[in-house]
Amino acid sequence: MQSIIERIEREIAAWTPSAGAEETGIVRAAGDGIAEIDGLSKAALSEMVLFDPTFDRTLAEALKDPSPIYGLILNLEEDGVRAVILGDASKIREGMLVRRLGRLLSIPVGESLIGRVVNMLGEPVDGKGPISAAHLRPIEREAYGVIDRAPVSVPLHTGIKAVDAMIPIGRGQRELIIGDRGTGKTSIAVDAIINQKSESSATRPVCIYVAIGQKESKTAKLVAELEERGAMEYTIVVTAPASAPAALQFLAPFAGATIGEYFMEQGKDALVVYDDLSKQAVAYRQMSLLLRRPPGREAYPGDIFYLHSRLLERAAKLSKEKGGGSLTALPIIETQEGDISAYIPTNVISITDGQIYLEANLFNKGQRPAINVGISVSRVGSSAQTKAMKKVAGKIKLELAQFRELEAFMQFSSDLDIETKRRIDAGRRMTEMLNQGRGVPLPFEMEAAVIFAATNGYLDSFAPEEVSAIEKKLQDYFAHEAGGVLAAIKESKEIHEVTEKTLREKLDAFLARHASA
Amino acid sequence: MIDNYTRLLEVTVEIEDKAASDAAVTKLILHLKSAGRMKMLPAIVRELQKVAARRHALRPRVEVAHKKEEGEALRAAAASGIVVRYASVNPSLIFGWRARGDDMLVDRSAKQALLRIYQKSIA
Numbered sequence: 001m002q003s004i005i006e007r008i009e010r011e012i013a014a015w016t017p018s019a020g021a022e023e024t025g026i027v028r029a030a031g032d033g034i035a036e037i038d039g040l041s042k043a044a045l046s047e048m049v050l051f052d053p054t055f056d057r058t059l060a061e062a063l064k065d066p067s068p069i070y071g072l073i074l075n076l077e078e079d080g081v082r083a084v085i086l087g088d089a090s091k092i093r094e095g096m097l098v099r100r101l102g103r104l105l106s107i108p109v110g111e112s113l114i115g116r117v118v119n120m121l122g123e124p125v126d127g128k129g130p131i132s133a134a135h136l137r138p139i140e141r142e143a144y145g146v147i148d149r150a151p152v153s154v155p156l157h158t159g160i161k162a163v164d165a166m167i168p169i170g171r172g173q174r175e176l177i178i179g180d181r182g183t184g185k186t187s188i189a190v191d192a193i194i195n196q197k198s199e200s201s202a203t204r205p206v207c208i209y210v211a212i213g214q215k216e217s218k219t220a221k222l223v224a225e226l227e228e229r230g231a232m233e234y235t236i237v238v239t240a241p242a243s244a245p246a247a248l249q250f251l252a253p254f255a256g257a258t259i260g261e262y263f264m265e266q267g268k269d270a271l272v273v274y275d276d277l278s279k280q281a282v283a284y285r286q287m288s289l290l291l292r293r294p295p296g297r298e299a300y301p302g303d304i305f306y307l308h309s310r311l312l313e314r315a316a317k318l319s320k321e322k323g324g325g326s327l328t329a330l331p332i333i334e335t336q337e338g339d340i341s342a343y344i345p346t347n348v349i350s351i352t353d354g355q356i357y358l359e360a361n362l363f364n365k366g367q368r369p370a371i372n373v374g375i376s377v378s379r380v381g382s383s384a385q386t387k388a389m390k391k392v393a394g395k396i397k398l399e400l401a402q403f404r405e406l407e408a409f410m411q412f413s414s415d416l417d418i419e420t421k422r423r424i425d426a427g428r429r430m431t432e433m434l435n436q437g438r439g440v441p442l443p444f445e446m447e448a449a450v451i452f453a454a455t456n457g458y459l460d461s462f463a464p465e466e467v468s469a470i471e472k473k474l475q476d477y478f479a480h481e482a483g484g485v486l487a488a489i490k491e492s493k494e495i496h497e498v499t500e501k502t503l504r505e506k507l508d509a510f511l512a513r514h515a516s517a
Numbered sequence: 518m519i520d521n522y523t524r525l526l527e528v529t530v531e532i533e534d535k536a537a538s539d540a541a542v543t544k545l546i547l548h549l550k551s552a553g554r555m556k557m558l559p560a561i562v563r564e565l566q567k568v569a570a571r572r573h574a575l576r577p578r579v580e581v582a583h584k585k586e587e588g589e590a591l592r593a594a595a596a597s598g599i600v601v602r603y604a605s606v607n608p609s610l611i612f613g614w615r616a617r618g619d620d621m622l623v624d625r626s627a628k629q630a631l632l633r634i635y636q637k638s639i640a
Binding site (some may be wrong): 022025039042057058095099 | 574598621631638
């Protein structure tokens with residue numbers, strides 16, 4: 001109590017009447033999360049304003065709820081401005097005083113955010129107390145230019161065999177995860193976050209998961225999973241749930257990008273997952289229509305492409321002069337009935353450096369992750385793939401694509417020649433080998449060793465349906481009895497002649513043991 | 518269309534010449550009659566009422582906590598560019614004064630000072 005009294009006394013002693021004038025406006029009308037404001041003739045676009053609930057109340061009333069509500073100016077008009085309300089819109093009244101803050105919408109960034117769940121304004125929502133972040137950064141800023149960037153050259157391992165082998169992601173890349181609802185999009189992103197635990201603390205990226213328009217129960221479950229797996233130690237969750245105003249949902253990805261950029265500029269690596277941009281686009285459409293901006297295709301506003309391009313363009317691998325940090329983006333888009341040629345999916349596909357397409361049919365057949373290899377691609381990731389992975393996974397994509405064609409052909413023909421049957425069996429074995437459950441990402445060296453075994457015929461003596469069980473045994477064997485080989489691959493990121501020889505010997509021993517068993 | 522008429526009248530009102538305003542209203546009514554658009558008149562009046570309400574809300578004003586502070590408040594407000602003849606009494610200010618006008622607010626009330634101290638203390 002004494003300390004509180006002392007603090008108040010200090011504040012009173014330090015108080016001097018401010019002589020400065022503030023620029024203010026008056027709320028003319030408010031509704032649907034939008035406020036029309038008279039005045040503020042000198043306000044700028046994207047500037048923050050503060051709705052002051054205390055102005056026309058007595059001190060006693062004001063002290064009951066003195067918390068201000070922020071707003072963001074999005075329309076400058078002839079006789080006033082329109083602003084989106086970034087808070088409880090029901091508290092905004094006609095005639096309410098609005099103060100200009102003279103700064104663009106900014107959020108606190110810093111190391112202290114790590115391990116926390118925050119809202120789009122950087123305020124904690126996890127009940128773990130206040131966050132003391134030292135830096136305040138505007139959420140909208142121009143992306144780095146060509147001169148400041150370096151080519152993507154360092155891999156970002158997701159721990160998912162199919163992704164790391166066929167659709168590799170590099171640090172600084174933008175890789176879209178696209179598919180219908182319930183096909184495992186979030187699982188891929190979360191596994192990628194969990195897998196960063198296997199990285200050394202020096203190279204481990206700070207992960208930012210931005211939940212846009214999600215159910216709060218889903219976000220809570222996800223945070224619990226990340227905590228259980230020890231991934232919250234290096235993760236920040238930014239949440240704008242379905243119950244949040246559309247403005248917060250549309251701005252949440254920009255807040256995530258701003259936090260990621262802070263770490264990138266410190267020379268570190270950051271990974272940001274936007275889950276998902278379809279909901280962000282819907283929120284932006286809602287807001288634009290309420291702001292009376294002219295609707296375009298599917299009622300989206302004309303600048304919907306720019307909304308996503310300016311966000312995703314902020315992902316970058318910085319040059320050495322700029323510290324060499326990186327910001328990798330994994331945007332997620334939900335399709336309807338597998339239609340990737342819809343408006344928003346095509347927009348985001350054209351912006352990103354590749355996409356991982358998850359297909360409901362494959363998911364229903366039991367393939368995990370349900371990646372359609374034919375239309376999934378990584379445009380820059382192959383240059384970031386390690387030599388070891390390139391060596392073992394070089395032809396997998398082609399073989400799997402051929403297998404899918406033969407598989408389709410097989411449905412019309414019962415009489416197959418031996419070579420075709422062999423290819424189909426090899427494809428089935430490969431598919432089984434690439435199957436991987438949720439929440440079990442593998443370290444890169446284990447992936448390389450397992451794929452090496454599959455692509456070099458060590459699994460050919462097993463029936464396709466046995467491959468999954470054998471692969472688990474093989475992983476145990478590598479982990480407990482062939483740790484040296486894994487360590488050699490991990491250290492050199494290559495499979496040298498000597499390593500390959502040892503790897504083959506170990507695999508022969510494994511096969512002999514299995515055959516004898 | 519209603520907006521255009523309203524804006525026209527608004528400009529006329531800004532002249533602050535009663536004769537000119539009356540003449541403008543008469544001409545508008547004649548025009549509406551000849552164009553067969555007399556039905557628009559109530560809507561124009563409603564728009565003008567809105568404009569008037571907005572102007573009233575934004576008009577320059579000075580508030581004081583006590584009547585005895587009026588003279589000093591008016592002088593200080595004028596120095597800040599907000600010129601009005603009278604100040605209204607608002608006891609919720611506790612002490613001091615505040616002035617609004619031309620999008621600007623100068624707040625030298627004890628209420629505002631106490632709120633700032635409170636917000637700093639709980640931050």
